Amino acid sequence: MNVYLDNNATTIVDPQVFAAMEPYFVQKYGNPNSLHAFASDTHPGIKAAMEKIYAGIHAPKEDSVVITSCATESNNWVLKSIYFEYILTGKKNHIMVSEVEHPSVIATAKWIESMGCKVTYLPINHEGIVDVQAVRDTITDKTALVSVMWANNETGAIFPVEEIGDICEEHGVLFHTDAVQAIGKLPVDVQSFNVDYLTFSAHKFHGPKGVGALYMKKDKELMPLLHGGSQMGGYRSGTLNVAGIVGMGKAIETAVDALDFEMTEIRELRDDFEDELLKIEDTFVVTPRNKRTPNTILISFRGIEGESMLWDLNRAGIAASTGSACASEDLEANSVMEAIGAAEDLAHTAIRFSLSRYTTQEELDYTLKIVKTAVIRLRGISSSYAYAPEGHESGLGAHHKN
Amino acid sequence: MGIDSLIGGTIWDEYSQKVTDLMNNPQNMGEITEEQAKEMGAKLIVADFGAESCGDAVRLYWAVDPKTDKILESKFKSFGCGTAIASSDTMAELCKGKTVDEAVKITNIDVEHAMRDTPDTPAVPPQKMHCSVMAYDVIKKAAAQYKGVDMESFEEEVIVCECARVSLSTLREVIRLNDLTTVEQITDYTKAGAFCKSCIRPGGHEEKDIYLVDLLEEYEKEKLANKASLGNDTAPTGDFANMTIVQRIKAVDKVVDDNIRQMLIMDGGDMEILDIKENGENFDIYIRYLGACSGCASSATGTLFAIENILKEKLSDKIRVLPI
Numbered sequence: 001m002n003v004y005l006d007n008n009a010t011t012i013v014d015p016q017v018f019a020a021m022e023p024y025f026v027q028k029y030g031n032p033n034s035l036h037a038f039a040s041d042t043h044p045g046i047k048a049a050m051e052k053i054y055a056g057i058h059a060p061k062e063d064s065v066v067i068t069s070c071a072t073e074s075n076n077w078v079l080k081s082i083y084f085e086y087i088l089t090g091k092k093n094h095i096m097v098s099e100v101e102h103p104s105v106i107a108t109a110k111w112i113e114s115m116g117c118k119v120t121y122l123p124i125n126h127e128g129i130v131d132v133q134a135v136r137d138t139i140t141d142k143t144a145l146v147s148v149m150w151a152n153n154e155t156g157a158i159f160p161v162e163e164i165g166d167i168c169e170e171h172g173v174l175f176h177t178d179a180v181q182a183i184g185k186l187p188v189d190v191q192s193f194n195v196d197y198l199t200f201s202a203h204k205f206h207g208p209k210g211v212g213a214l215y216m217k218k219d220k221e222l223m224p225l226l227h228g229g230s231q232m233g234g235y236r237s238g239t240l241n242v243a244g245i246v247g248m249g250k251a252i253e254t255a256v257d258a259l260d261f262e263m264t265e266i267r268e269l270r271d272d273f274e275d276e277l278l279k280i281e282d283t284f285v286v287t288p289r290n291k292r293t294p295n296t297i298l299i300s301f302r303g304i305e306g307e308s309m310l311w312d313l314n315r316a317g318i319a320a321s322t323g324s325a326c327a328s329e330d331l332e333a334n335s336v337m338e339a340i341g342a343a344e345d346l347a348h349t350a351i352r353f354s355l356s357r358y359t360t361q362e363e364l365d366y367t368l369k370i371v372k373t374a375v376i377r378l379r380g381i382s383s384s385y386a387y388a389p390e391g392h393e394s395g396l397g398a399h400h401k402n
Numbered sequence: 403m404g405i406d407s408l409i410g411g412t413i414w415d416e417y418s419q420k421v422t423d424l425m426n427n428p429q430n431m432g433e434i435t436e437e438q439a440k441e442m443g444a445k446l447i448v449a450d451f452g453a454e455s456c457g458d459a460v461r462l463y464w465a466v467d468p469k470t471d472k473i474l475e476s477k478f479k480s481f482g483c484g485t486a487i488a489s490s491d492t493m494a495e496l497c498k499g500k501t502v503d504e505a506v507k508i509t510n511i512d513v514e515h516a517m518r519d520t521p522d523t524p525a526v527p528p529q530k531m532h533c534s535v536m537a538y539d540v541i542k543k544a545a546a547q548y549k550g551v552d553m554e555s556f557e558e559e560v561i562v563c564e565c566a567r568v569s570l571s572t573l574r575e576v577i578r579l580n581d582l583t584t585v586e587q588i589t590d591y592t593k594a595g596a597f598c599k600s601c602i603r604p605g606g607h608e609e610k611d612i613y614l615v616d617l618l619e620e621y622e623k624e625k626l627a628n629k630a631s632l633g634n635d636t637a638p639t640g641d642f643a644n645m646t647i648v649q650r651i652k653a654v655d656k657v658v659d660d661n662i663r664q665m666l667i668m669d670g671g672d673m674e675i676l677d678i679k680e681n682g683e684n685f686d687i688y689i690r691y692l693g694a695c696s697g698c699a700s701s702a703t704g705t706l707f708a709i710e711n712i713l714k715e716k717l718s719d720k721i722r723v724l725p726i
Contacts, residue, residue, distance in 0.1 A: 305457060307483035311414075311425060344455035380431070381487060383461040386479035387433040388448055396450045396459045396481075 002317040003363040007204075008153050008181060008296060008354035009321055013247070014206040020250040021208065024243035032240050033231065042242050049249025056252035057179075057198065057215060058189040064216045066236045067245050071180045071201035072104035073225070074214035075147075077236075078176045078197045079108040081222035082145045087117045092144035096120040098130045098159070100336050101149055102178055109147075122148065128157040128287040128336060135167050143173045150182035154336040154352060156296025157287040158186065165194035174220065180204050184255030185262055185293040196220045202244070206356070207251030211244035258357050267294035270355050273364045274299070280375055284346060286337075295355040298336070300346045301375055303384030309351050312374035318367050321352045345384070416527035417484065418519045425484035430494035432477040434463040443467065444474050449544035452536050456608075458482040460490045462540045464497065466548055471501040485526050485533040492516050493537035506545045506556050509567055510538040531565035531597035532607065538564075562612060565597030570612065577621050585614050629653075642685070642718040650678050654687060657716045662709055671695030673709070676726060685721045687713065701725060 004012065024045065030038025032046060050065070059065050068074045079095070086092040097109045099121040106121075113119040120138045125131050130148055139146065146168050151158050161177050168175035176197035182188050184205035190198055198215040202208055216222060221235065228237030274297050277283060282302035301309060306322030313320050337347045353367070379385045383396060417425075439446035444465035452459035459482065465475040476497040480490040492513050497505045513534045517525035526533070546553040559569040576582065576591050585602050589595045595614050600606035603615045626641060630649035645653060654675055666672050671694035679686045689709070691701050698705070702725065710723040 303454070303481060305482050305486070308425075308487065311484050314414075315426070345453075347455055348457040349454075381428060381480060383450070383459045383479040383481045384454060386461050387435060388461070389436050389446060392448050394450055394461075396453050396461070 001363070001366050002319075003367050004319050005353045005355060005359070005363075005367065006319045006321045007356040007359075008156075008352065010203045010209065011206045011356050012358055013203075013208055014251060014254055016254060017207055017247050017250045021243040021247040024246055028242070032242060033229065042240075045246050046240065046242060049246045052249035052253040053213060053245075056183065056188075056256050057200070058191050059215055060191060060218075062218045063190070064218075064221060064233065064235065066214050066216065066232045067241065067248070068212040068214055068236060069210055069238075069241070070212040071102070071178065071199050071204075072212070074199040074201075074212045075102065075104040075178055076108050077214060077222060077225040078199070079105065079112060079145070079147065080225060082174065083112045083115065083117065085223060086144035087112065087115070092142050094118040094120065094140060094143045096122055096135065096138060096143060096146045096148075098122040098124065098148045100124055100128075100130075100152055100154070101147065102153060102180070105147055105149070105178060124157075124336075126286075127291060128152065128155045129291060130159045130164075132160050132163045132167070135164050139167060139171050139173060141171065143171065145174045145176060147176040147178070149178040149180075150188070151179075151186065151293045152336065153181050154350075155287045155298045156181070156292035156354075158182075158291055158293065161195065162193040168196075169194040181293060181296075183252065184259065185295055187259065190215055190217075197222070202248035202251050205251050205255040208244050208247040211241055211248045213248065262357055263294050266355055266357055266359065269359060269361060269364060270295055270297060273297070273353070273355075273368065276368050277371065280372065295359075297353045298350050299353070300337075300349040301351065301378075302346065302349060303382040304375065304378045305348050306351055308378050308381075309349075309371075309374060312378060313351075313367075313370060316370040316374075318370055321354075322350060413527050413530065414484075416524075417488075418517055418523065418525040420517045420519055421485060421488040421525050424488035424491045424517070428478075428487055428491040430477050430491050430498075431479065431487075432463075433479065434465050434475055434477050438475075439465045442474050445548070447544050447548050449540055449547055451540035451543050452482075454481050458486050458533060458536050460486070460536055460540050462490075462494065462497075462544050464544050464548070466502060471503065471548075473497050473500055473502065473505060482533060482536075483530075485530040486536065488517060489513050489534040489537040490540075493534075493541065497541065502545050502548050505541055508538065508541055510534040510565070511567055513537050528565075528597045529599075532600065535564045560612075562610070562614065562617070563592075563594035563597070563601040565601075566593040568592045568594035570617075573614070573617055574621075577617055583618065583622075585618070588614055588618075643720075647678065650685070651675060653717055654678065654713060657713055658709075661712050661716070665708075666693075666695055666705075669694055669698075671698065681722075683720055685718060687721060687723050689723060689725050691725060 028041045030042055032039050032042045053065055082095065095109065095112065095117060097105050109119050122130050122134050135146065146164060148159055148161060148164050150161050165175050174196045175194060177195055178199045179188055180199060180201050183200045196217045200213050202211040224235050224237065226237045231237050231240055271289060274285065277299055278285065284300040286298060310320060310322055337350050388394060434446055436446055442465050445468050447464040447466055449462045460478060460480045463477040464473050466473055476494040478490040478494040480487050496508050496512065496516060514525050514531065542553050542556045545556060559571060561567055562570050562573055573592060573594060577588065580591060582588055582591065585595055595602045598607055600608040601610055601614055603613050626644060627649060629641060630645050630653045642650065642653065663672065672692040673689050673695060674692060676688040676690055695701050706723060706725060710721065713721045713723060
């Protein structure tokens with residue numbers, strides 16, 4: 001049995017989305033900017049999709065939702081344009097991001113920092129949630145931008161974007177949120193609170209890969225990152241990804257329709273699954289359920305290194321994820337686990353299961369069975385649970401390199 | 403760069419079949435208890451290395467025959483990824499039947515080679531090499547415990563890159579012999595820094611006492627000092643700015659000796675250097691004329707300009723010469 005529980009990484013494309021995109025490959029393949037029927041044939045589809053995308057985040061007509069190639073592009077665009085417009089010109093000297101942002105925000109912030117800008121990395125508390133007080137304490141009239149994600153990809157923790165938006169408004173500071181993990185899992189309405197920029201990406205809600213978007217409030221439009229043929233109102237040049245835009249439109253419409261289902265049925269599936277996992281001895285979950293997206297579980301199995309667990313799950317056809325040591329290229333511990341200040345010995349033991357509206361009870365029952373088997377096998381190998389003769393001083397608690 | 407480095411996430415694809423098999427079914431996984439060791443007439447050694455908080459930890463069990471020092475049985479338990487488990491398993495296997503002294507000679511490279519399917523294909527991708535280092539370290543720990551000595555006593559040299567086992571002395575020698583100036587060059591010549599990359603600069607997976615960038619800096623400084631003491635005729639501006647005060651005086655002295663003093667002596671005079679001071683971005687060199695030069699009309703004009711121009715040309719265009 002194959003079970004896909006890595007939906008925070010990417011999702012299956014909804015067959016309806018795929019069907020909606022199909023005509024735009026071999027039939028309606030015209031460049032929308034050209035002056036002929038091939039081009040015009042694409043216009044109604046693009047327009048309808050854009051309207052769905054606007055509706056999906058409840059964006060008013062006068063604001064801009066610019067289609068990009070991915071959320072990484074959208075995030076880079078916000079931070080770099082702010083750098084060019086406010087920091088480089090000397091108008092402001094400071095930006096703030098949370099310490100657990102996606103790498104596309106963190107790495108860009110680090111680059112901006114290397115260019116001489118002051119950057120604050122906002123801490124998260126023991127529940128894995130950004131501390132609003134820290135925003136209040138650090139914001140100044142020289143702060144150009146605050147960028148805090150709506151929901152964290154690792155833990156699913158929902159961040160207080162409304163409160164942070166209010167603080168930014170009070171201080172006349174621009175506010176950006178990376179809502180990649182929020183769309184389709186939480187109600188997202190850009191008119192319900194103060195937000196200037198919002199990033200999202202189609203492949204996180206059963207749309208195609210390679211299509212992201214950036215919402216920009218009226219009169220807060222950024223200078224373009226990509227110059228060229230003035231597509232997307234001149235804000236983002238490059239031939240329109242027609243099929244991608246159509247796919248994103250269909251995907252967000254479906255995701256918003258399925259939101260209730262996600263927030264009730266999927267949440268229930270997740271909660272039951274989590275209850276069962278927590279019955280296994282020495283397991284830990286950090287963020288409380290009611291402060292998380294309905295589909296995500298980040299759970300630690302003491303004594304089992306994350307990649308080992310993925311290995312056993314993968315052998316049984318189950319896809320999950322870990323941000324911990326060995327599995328990632330940079331060999332470092334799960335950054336969120338570290339930031340939370342979880343017990344040191346748990347930093348490398350976190351496994352993320354992320355569900356979607358396609359996840360079934362049967363799949364979770366099977367996964368639970370496999371997890372239990374893997375826990376027994378891997379704890380059998382683990383030095384954490386190993387025999388030691390009386391009086392043996394274990395060195396395993398200490399860091400092995402000074 | 404190139405096509406092979408453009409797609410990520412291939413770590414597992416690069417494991418050898420042996421690594422995969424050992425992860426699935428480790429052969430020497432287990433424990434040896436006091437009782438079991440006693441039955442064998444052996445001494446039980448239990449050694450730990452690593453820590454869960456680092457992502458890798460291993461416990462090695464040996465039953466050692468106290469008369470022959472031979473390792474009769476060898477088992478492991480490990481907290482870590484597939485490579486760590488497979489490496490620990492292979493390490494435990496390699497220890498079997500060896501004396502403690504022989505076992506100490508097993509390196510992480512031996513472990514990695516033993517896990518290869520074919521002699522020329524690495525058993526694990528570069529970033530996983532560090533997992534096998536732990537297997538090597540725990541042997542030394544066990545041997546030290548058996549012999550009642552300090553673990554460091556088995557390491558004859560300071561190892562900078564543990565993955566490729568490149569020593570400090572080798573690195574220093576190779577850098578100097580080949581005049582290496584970049585980390586990439588060091589990696590090309592010695593393989594140091596090719597694997598987990600912790601030894602390149604601070605901030606990697608493991609903290610080190612000395613990094614490859616430190617060795618490059620050390621060599622750079624050495625070269626500069628040499629240049630200064632040789633009074634390099636073509637020393638560029640940047641070098642002069644980086645010199646210590648002693649090096650600067652030596653460098654100026656050398657230029658004066660080679661290019662200026664002769665000219666002054668011919669006219670029955672001489673000069674000495676009193677001090678060099680940094681003044682904003684300028685270097686003010688205070689000199690005193692001796693013999694016929696002192697009081698000579700030209701000493702404040704033509705001769706002075708000549709001296710200043712020569713020093714500027716040879717050392718730094720920021721030099722100003724001030725006679726006292």
